[in-house]
Amino acid sequence: MKIREEVKNIKPYNPGKDRGGIKLNKNESPFSLPKELKNEILAALKDVSFNRYPESTGAGLREKLAAFHGLEKDNVVVGSGSDQLISYSVKLFSGKGAIVTPPTFSMYRFYSEVSGLKVFPVPLNPEFDLQIEKIKSAIKDAAIVFLCSPNNPTGNTFKRDSIVEILNTGTAVVLDEAYGEFSGVSHMDLIQDYENLLVLRTFSKAFGLAGARIGYALGGKKIIDYLLRVKPPYNLNSISLRIAEMMLENYEIVQERVEFIKSERSRIYRRFEEVCYPSQANFLLMDINAGDYFRERGISVRTFTGRLEDKIRITIGTKKENDLLIDSLKDYTEKRDDY
Amino acid sequence: MKIREEVKNIKPYNPGKDRGGIKLNKNESPFSLPKELKNEILAALKDVSFNRYPESTGAGLREKLAAFHGLEKDNVVVGSGSDQLISYSVKLFSGKGAIVTPPTFSMYRFYSEVSGLKVFPVPLNPEFDLQIEKIKSAIKDAAIVFLCSPNNPTGNTFKRDSIVEILNTGTAVVLDEAYGEFSGVSHMDLIQDYENLLVLRTFSKAFGLAGARIGYALGGKKIIDYLLRVKPPYNLNSISLRIAEMMLENYEIVQERVEFIKSERSRIYRRFEEVCYPSQANFLLMDINAGDYFRERGISVRTFTGRLEDKIRITIGTKKENDLLIDSLKDYTEKRDDY
Numbered sequence: 001m002k003i004r005e006e007v008k009n010i011k012p013y014n015p016g017k018d019r020g021g022i023k024l025n026k027n028e029s030p031f032s033l034p035k036e037l038k039n040e041i042l043a044a045l046k047d048v049s050f051n052r053y054p055e056s057t058g059a060g061l062r063e064k065l066a067a068f069h070g071l072e073k074d075n076v077v078v079g080s081g082s083d084q085l086i087s088y089s090v091k092l093f094s095g096k097g098a099i100v101t102p103p104t105f106s107m108y109r110f111y112s113e114v115s116g117l118k119v120f121p122v123p124l125n126p127e128f129d130l131q132i133e134k135i136k137s138a139i140k141d142a143a144i145v146f147l148c149s150p151n152n153p154t155g156n157t158f159k160r161d162s163i164v165e166i167l168n169t170g171t172a173v174v175l176d177e178a179y180g181e182f183s184g185v186s187h188m189d190l191i192q193d194y195e196n197l198l199v200l201r202t203f204s205k206a207f208g209l210a211g212a213r214i215g216y217a218l219g220g221k222k223i224i225d226y227l228l229r230v231k232p233p234y235n236l237n238s239i240s241l242r243i244a245e246m247m248l249e250n251y252e253i254v255q256e257r258v259e260f261i262k263s264e265r266s267r268i269y270r271r272f273e274e275v276c277y278p279s280q281a282n283f284l285l286m287d288i289n290a291g292d293y294f295r296e297r298g299i300s301v302r303t304f305t306g307r308l309e310d311k312i313r314i315t316i317g318t319k320k321e322n323d324l325l326i327d328s329l330k331d332y333t334e335k336r337d338d339y
Numbered sequence: 340m341k342i343r344e345e346v347k348n349i350k351p352y353n354p355g356k357d358r359g360g361i362k363l364n365k366n367e368s369p370f371s372l373p374k375e376l377k378n379e380i381l382a383a384l385k386d387v388s389f390n391r392y393p394e395s396t397g398a399g400l401r402e403k404l405a406a407f408h409g410l411e412k413d414n415v416v417v418g419s420g421s422d423q424l425i426s427y428s429v430k431l432f433s434g435k436g437a438i439v440t441p442p443t444f445s446m447y448r449f450y451s452e453v454s455g456l457k458v459f460p461v462p463l464n465p466e467f468d469l470q471i472e473k474i475k476s477a478i479k480d481a482a483i484v485f486l487c488s489p490n491n492p493t494g495n496t497f498k499r500d501s502i503v504e505i506l507n508t509g510t511a512v513v514l515d516e517a518y519g520e521f522s523g524v525s526h527m528d529l530i531q532d533y534e535n536l537l538v539l540r541t542f543s544k545a546f547g548l549a550g551a552r553i554g555y556a557l558g559g560k561k562i563i564d565y566l567l568r569v570k571p572p573y574n575l576n577s578i579s580l581r582i583a584e585m586m587l588e589n590y591e592i593v594q595e596r597v598e599f600i601k602s603e604r605s606r607i608y609r610r611f612e613e614v615c616y617p618s619q620a621n622f623l624l625m626d627i628n629a630g631d632y633f634r635e636r637g638i639s640v641r642t643f644t645g646r647l648e649d650k651i652r653i654t655i656g657t658k659k660e661n662d663l664l665i666d667s668l669k670d671y672t673e674k675r676d677d678y
Contacts, residue, residue: 001511001535002433002482003565010568029390038389042381050377050582051368051547080419080552083571091453094341107571114430114569116455143341172340196340208390211577213419226342229349230453232422232446238550239578243389 006113021298022321027152027179027283029208030317031257041246048238056233061241064248065216069188074221077228078236078244082178082202082215083107086146089198089217090115091230093172095143099135103128103153103308105176108146117143123307128154128277130162139171148176150183153302153313155279157183167194172223174198178215181206181258182265183280188218195220198227205282206258207247212240261316268314268322272329283315290332297328345452360637361660366491366518366622368547369656370596380585387577395572400580403587404555408527413560416567417575417583421517421541421554422446425485428537428556429454430569432511434482438474442467442493442647444515447485456482462646467493467616469501478510487515489522492641492652494618496522506533511562513537517554520545520597521604522619527557534559537566544621545597546586551579600655607653607661611668622654629671636667 033041058078066073079085090098090111097118100108109119120138125131128151139145145166149158167173167190177199180186188199203214214236217227247254261282268284269276277285283302289310291303302313314325372380397417405412418424429437429450436457439447448458459477464470467490478484484505488497506512506529516538519525527538542553553575556566586593600621607623608615616624622641628649630642641652653664 001509001562003431004433007431007565007568023391026392028392031390033389038385042384045381045384046377048550050372050550051370052362053365053367053543053549054552080576081573083573087571092342092346094343110571170340204392210392210573211387211389213393213573213576223340226346229346232426232449234420234422234549234552237419237552237576237579239582240576243578 006116010110010113021300022317022324023300024315024317024321024325025300025302025313026210027205027281027315028210029205029257029282030315030321031208033208034253037246037250037253041243044242044246045239048242050238052238053234054236054238054241057228057231058236058241061236061244064245068248068251069218071218072221075191075218075224077217077224077231078241079215079217079231080236080240081204081213082176082200082217084235085198085200085215085217085227086174086176087111087115088227088230089144089172089174090117092223092226093143095171096141097143099138099142099145101130101135101147101151103304103306104146104148105152105178108148108174124151124154128156130158132162132165135166136169139166139169142171144172144174146174146176148178149187150179150279150281152179152281153283153285153304153308155277155281155283155285157185157280160187163187164190167197170196172196172198174200176200178202178205179281181254182262182282185280191219195222198223203244203247206254208254208257209243209247212243214240214244264316264319264322268316268326268329271326272333275333283313285311285313287311288332288336293332294328299325299328345455349449349452360639361656361663362639363654363656363660363664364639364641364652365549366544366620366654367549368544368596368621369654369660370547372547373592376585376589376592380582383581383585384578387581389577391577392573393575393577393580396567396570397575397580400575400583403584407587407590408557410557411560414530414557414563416556416563416570417580418554418556418570419575419579420543420552421515421539421556423574424537424539424554424556424566425513425515426450426454427566427569428511428513429456429483431562431565432482434510435480436482438477438481438484440469440474440486442643442645443485443487444491444517447487447513463490463493467495469497469505471501471504474505475508478505478508481510483511483513485513485515487517488526489518489618489620491518491620492622492624492643492647494616494620494622494624496524496619499526502526503529506536509535511535511537513539515539517541517544518620520593521601521621524619530558534561537562542583542586545593547593547596548582548586551582553579553583603655603658603661607655607665607668610665611672614672622652624650624652626650627671627675632671633667638664638667
């Protein structure tokens, strides 16, 4: 048994410490499903045959997602979290490596490395914007480029022109719009013109279903056909499939909650503008090194190593959670020299 | 965008035609959960926070599985089907390829190819037994060997001595015991002596939870530590985790149903011994080319291409389903010259 060197070097993913209390560390939705809807879902699960395999590609959900976005079933692949679709995408293209733009979601690097792709990092500039020219120079050896917009953990979006400029190189681009609902902007329409584009979306954030692990990829029919070839059958379970379908039928709940999160994001941002980066997502990156401070007060926030080691990322919570956060933040920023 | 040649050559997995009627084609359990248990499960799901990510490695289920098998949590990894654990295992080891022993479960080949491993097939001999010497000659270039016992779709088990002989080469061995409950034999105890062994088990067969997609791998702590490194976080959803835990607490239901399947397997085998291969699984391979015949009678069975193209595999069903199958089989075998 010879373990691959790449595997020996993998540091297990660290989702951050989670000590209970108020969880503002994972960019989850703070909201449970409305009781009535949850009961409806549980009632619907009575009719799901647990003993039978799901439909091989989740065709029912693919059709509903296609209708939802004005696309066709052949433009959609579903997965057990959009994560799983990242893991499929790194297997599709030939080339030496994957371009990633740190600081960004760490799973692009993880899946690339596990798949044996080299990682070519092209860091975001000091304004957390893409360095287009550097990406274009690195791209000739690349199999794939990962872009996350709004970007996790910085919260900003990238300009459509920049995304198009990268797409025009012809290299495959995975555009992760996991937080797209909170920005109100999507570039998924570009799949009509760019066969090299895959757009990822998730039910884990705005839809409030992180526990059910549901994501999807949108793309032109050609790239989706290839994605379906590397996708194993039955990759999404029957229960999550059914829950996702029912959430789509109740999208007004999602919309309402997105509006709430956006308004709370503004409230916190405006109050702490000096230490907050602008955000188009359901979280705020803050220029304070206050991970331990919050943890001691029962609030879990995301901390980092490396370039962002003196910053924290806080997820927008419920009104009550945000009030508590604001109190603590006020205390911290007013007395920060003491901490 | 340059699609990898390996991807272009992948034939999408074909789980076989599924036209409704009696489903004896996917080796599923024919039994729904007992109504009472399903209600208990649905009631328990009220307390599962759909909006929160699951525990990153499914620690709760890992602990329960460890206790169930008299092992420790660090001997267990859980996945979204044992399939997913195959996909992780092909990334672990260095070497040129994967040894598979056709006719066997096609996903070993699928995941190996998608991961860029060559596939070294060492076909089973005419008695569907392992060709140990040939495996041992092929093994020097191999990263991994896949063995399925009881083997799908042939139904036979491999001798413990043969498995041990392969383990003694030191190359990594994945021993898939998806159908282990129906044979009553497991070699999972070998993980104590062989650090190069991973044993796969599933909730999709005897446990009757194919729709929930739950599988697990057992191994020594070293190999499990590496497996956890290539496993992404949150790979199994919170709902399936909870369902699996509750099924383990109700294992007597599983046992009862396994006994039923075994007794029905004997009943069909004894009646059609001339055309049946002996089986230690929840299915029977039959030496009749009767796929279309059964399909016309509303019974879906598994058909094949290649070496088994003149055979079918039928999954053991409910009493009523098996009675109908037996009637049709009787009709077919008595009049087979007419078909």
